[in-house]
Amino acid sequence: MPTPALRVYAGRSARAHLAEHGLRPRDVRVIAGAAGGPKGLVLGALDRYLFGHWLPGSRQTIHLAGASIGAWRMATAALADPCAGFERLTRDYIGQSYQLEPGRTLPTAAQVSREFEQELRDFFDGQVDALLAHPRYRLHIVTSRGRHVLGREGAVRTPLGYAGALLSNALSRRTLGAWLERVVFSAPGEVLPVDLSDLRHRQVQLTAENFRPALLASCSIPFALKAVHDIPGAPPGAYWDGGITDYHLHWNYPSINRAATAGEDAAMGLVVYPHFQKAVVPGWLDKALRHRHRTTPFLDNVVVLAPDPAWVRTLPNGKLPDRSDFKHYATDLAGRMAVWRRAVSESERLADELATAVAAGPGLAVEPL
Numbered sequence: 001m002p003t004p005a006l007r008v009y010a011g012r013s014a015r016a017h018l019a020e021h022g023l024r025p026r027d028v029r030v031i032a033g034a035a036g037g038p039k040g041l042v043l044g045a046l047d048r049y050l051f052g053h054w055l056p057g058s059r060q061t062i063h064l065a066g067a068s069i070g071a072w073r074m075a076t077a078a079l080a081d082p083c084a085g086f087e088r089l090t091r092d093y094i095g096q097s098y099q100l101e102p103g104r105t106l107p108t109a110a111q112v113s114r115e116f117e118q119e120l121r122d123f124f125d126g127q128v129d130a131l132l133a134h135p136r137y138r139l140h141i142v143t144s145r146g147r148h149v150l151g152r153e154g155a156v157r158t159p160l161g162y163a164g165a166l167l168s169n170a171l172s173r174r175t176l177g178a179w180l181e182r183v184v185f186s187a188p189g190e191v192l193p194v195d196l197s198d199l200r201h202r203q204v205q206l207t208a209e210n211f212r213p214a215l216l217a218s219c220s221i222p223f224a225l226k227a228v229h230d231i232p233g234a235p236p237g238a239y240w241d242g243g244i245t246d247y248h249l250h251w252n253y254p255s256i257n258r259a260a261t262a263g264e265d266a267a268m269g270l271v272v273y274p275h276f277q278k279a280v281v282p283g284w285l286d287k288a289l290r291h292r293h294r295t296t297p298f299l300d301n302v303v304v305l306a307p308d309p310a311w312v313r314t315l316p317n318g319k320l321p322d323r324s325d326f327k328h329y330a331t332d333l334a335g336r337m338a339v340w341r342r343a344v345s346e347s348e349r350l351a352d353e354l355a356t357a358v359a360a361g362p363g364l365a366v367e368p369l
Contacts, residue, residue: 005311005349008357009278009369011300013254017268022361023303025058029193029256029269031077032302033070035243035284037221038321039276040069041344044090045351046274046305047073052083054358060136061190065249067142067242069093071218075124075211078131078139078187092119094340097333105330113226116219120212128208132187140192141185141206142242142249143217146227150179151237153227162222165244169285173292174199176283182245183234185214193269195255198298199245204234218242224323243284248275250282254300271302276320278306278369295369304369305354307347315343 010018021027031050034040055062066074076085098107098115107115124131131139146152150161165179177200185206186192192203206214210232217228217239227238256269273280279293280302286292312320316339329336357364 002349003311003314004308004353005347006353006357007278007306007308008364008366009304009306010366011295011302011369013268013300014270014303015366015368017270017301018303018364018366019362022364023270023272023358025055026060027268027270028055028058028062028272029060030063030065030253030271031074032249032251032271032273032275033064033066033074034248034273034275034280035068035070035241035246036248036276037069037323038093038325038340040073041090041093041321041340042276042307042347042350043073043274044086044344045348046354047077047086048083049351049354050272050274051077051086053355061138062136063138063140063190063192063194065140065142065184065192065194065251066218067246067249068219068221070249071141071215071242072120075131075139075141075215078134078137079124079127080130088123090344092123094337094344100331106326109224109226112224113216113220116225117212117216120215124212128211132206132208132211134187138189138192139187139206141211141214141218142246143183143185143214143231143239144180144242144244144246145183145202145235146238146240147177147179147181152229153238158222158227166285169283170289173282173286176200176245176285180240180245182242183239185210185231185234193256195252195258198252202235204231207233210234214239241284245283247282247284247286248280250280250296250298252298253302254297257301268301273302273304275304275306278304280304280369299369302369303366305350307350311349315346 064074079085149157168175182201184203187206213228213231221241230236253271321340
């Protein structure tokens with residue numbers, strides 16, 4: 001018997017809700033998209049099922065919040081044809097290649113930024129106005145804005161600033177706000193109903209003018225890409241990957257229900273989270289801080305859809321695609337692409353098993369988050 005590919009985890013209130021009602025599209029208020037680079041490739045089949053088949057069966061406004069590749073995925077979900085968009089995202093991400101400078105095995109940060117910016121222009125060409133005005137989906141792109149020494153990118157100040165951020169964050173996550181602040185670019189319409197006061201933050205309107213620079217910034221990993229400076233309509237400064245402040249968007253999601261209007265049709269506002277693991281890690285700088293990987297009350301109404309670790313071990317190299325593959329395969333582009341395509345092909349099972357779980361209604365198997 002093949003190893004199950006999908007596991008469903010949920011917070012306490014979400015588990016009680018699923019036990020009574022099952023997983024219904026009408027109950028979803030937020031879809032979250034984590035940073036994580038190539039790991040997000042295995043979520044393509046889940047994304048196509050959720051946005052192409054499942055969520056169209058509901059009518060409520062749904063907020064799509066993402067950082068880094070999660071922001072690219074959520075922006076793709078708001079396209080007129082999300083399934084075609086997700087297929088292209090997977091194809092383009094796997095197929096990325098760079099003409100390397102002599103003596104280099106990896107491209108420069110400036111080269112990656114330049115070519116990725118062109119990729120975003122081509123990918124969303126002629127579709128930005130429509131996705132910002134989507135009748136049901138509200139897109140929220142998460143970025144990290146540098147403060148003080150990180151206010152501008154520089155050969156000395158950037159490493160110095162991130163060293164300070166790393167040390168401060170180790171003492172307390174809230175002190176990260178002295179170096180970086182969460183800036184969320186939100187499409188017009190219903191405001192994001194999540195209390196973001198756990199960390200220094202700002203919210204800025206997402207427009208056709210700042211869509212591409214905001215999305216580029218959300219994907220701009222420090223040192224791997226260049227920072228994006230002075231995004232139109234936002235406070236001046238250097239903007240980096242949204243995963244720095246919000247690696248997996250470990251937000252105060254129960255505040256969704258406190259903000260809900262009386263008499264709303266859904267019994268509960270759920271957050272559905274297609275994720276590549278069980279743990280929802282707050283920030284990128286928390287990756288090594290295992291005590292911050294634990295579930296908190298912030299995830300009480302969250303449903304995580306994640307690959308089974310035993311299934312992950314059956315994939316090539318016994319793991320999900322990740323950024324280390326760029327270095328491991330170096331100039332062997334065909335080798336990297338073949339491994340990633342196989343992982344993506346295997347991940348079709350995630351969507352198949354989710355469809356079966358949804359059909360089970362209140363009988364679907366759910367584990368504590």
